[in-house]
């Protein structure tokens with residue numbers, strides 16, 4: 496593999512390791528005086544790591560606790576904590592079982608108790624108890640429609656939180672009279688706390704009119720009874736919660752820039768809120784790469800173009816892939832023939848779409864290699880089949896679950 500591809504993968508690996516939540520969780524706990532009676536609830540793709548870190552410093556104060564994470568994301572026992580794995584990005588029976596266990600632990604607490612709530616992305620699907628009148632089938636049906644619709648995560652969660660008994664601040668109410676200390680790993684652009692994991696312990700800024708507008712905008716099919724549930728109002732203020740964001744995509748982009756510089760590339764962070772259609776992002780970033788190569792603008796070579804965010808994909812085909820894989824594949828067309836350029840795009844949680852890849856990587860030869868294999872990039876994209884296209888030319892990036900979840904990181908190197 497070229498040293499340019501190696502450098503891109505090095506920057507990604509180094510950056511993800513630097514934003515693992517362990518130290519951030521410990522720092523956040525150490526600077527507070529926590530009472531002796533803690534109930535720990537950890538949810539999301541980084542839940543196991545965050546819980547492990549917390550247990551290492553306040554394990555003696557934890558009287559009960561539960562960890563709810565994605566399948567294959569837990570790494571063994573953590574004291575007496577109950578560890579559950581469940582469905583993501585679609586909730587399943589294990590989600591309900593694990594979440595009901597969490598609710599049992601936080602009911603009948605006293606004002607002296609603190610719920611240490613460790614939140615990371617993935618929590619919307621992983622921590623779920625349906626509202627009265629909503630079934631698990633309703634939730635899975637609506638989630639699947641939303642995930643394919645091209646809606647962004649704020650829109651998706653505006654709907655999900657209203658069908659849930661534990662989102663949109665409702666979990667914090669269920670913890671009363673105990674206090675809640677929420678430590679949050681942000682994987683929503685702009686760090687919107689009422690969208691991260693659908694904001695179980697944060698006042699909800701959305702309205703039911705927003706929800707109705709989203710349902711109409713994406714043509715989401717709902718049983719009429721569910722429309723009534725959407726109208727149940729969510730708490731707009733909470734008096735028993737303290738929240739701190741302990742990691743986000745900005746930090747991972749800053750570390751990527753530092754690492755790129757160490758490797759001899761002049762870095763530039765273009766944005767940390769990239770949120771357009773994945774293939775448009777790929778095409779646009781490829782255009783910047785061409786500008787660097789042909790006119791040394793906006794940077795001279797050797798340079799590193801860094802982007803953070805969460806693009807969207809309107810899934811119309813029946814192929815296999817993810818937004819990062821689509822971004823890399825779309826870029827491949829536009830950088831064809833350029834020497835010494837590479838673009839790599841990954842989900843920092845290690846999973847991109849319903850695949851075992853974290854993302855994709857492309858360089859000036861990728862398009863040619865695909866042609867030689869008889870693979871047409873446009874039709875692969877039309878069928879949302881980026882996984883198989885990239886796999887055919889050894890251009891998938893596979894990290895396995897990383898233990899963190901702070902959106903997507905895109906690195907383009909020009910030498």
Ligand SMILES: Nc1ncnc2c1ncn2[C@@H]1O[C@H](COP(=O)(O)OP(=O)(O)O)[C@@H](O)[C@H]1O
Nearest residue numbers: 584642808810814815816817818846847848879
């Ligand atoms: N075949 C596909 N090609 C491209 N993107 C897809 C495909 N199937 C699903 N997706 C996208 O993958 C998203 C879920 O991917 P995932 O990495 O689990 O997101 P997150 O990490 O934010 O939870 C869905 O919102 C959908 O847009």
Ligand SMILES: O=C(O)[C@@H](CO)OP(=O)(O)O
Nearest residue numbers: 616617618619691692693
């Ligand atoms: O759980 C969620 O609602 C989202 C955002 O936090 O995370 P993910 O996109 O990883 O499912």
Ligand SMILES: [Mg+2]
Nearest residue numbers: 616648682805
């Ligand atoms: Mg996400």
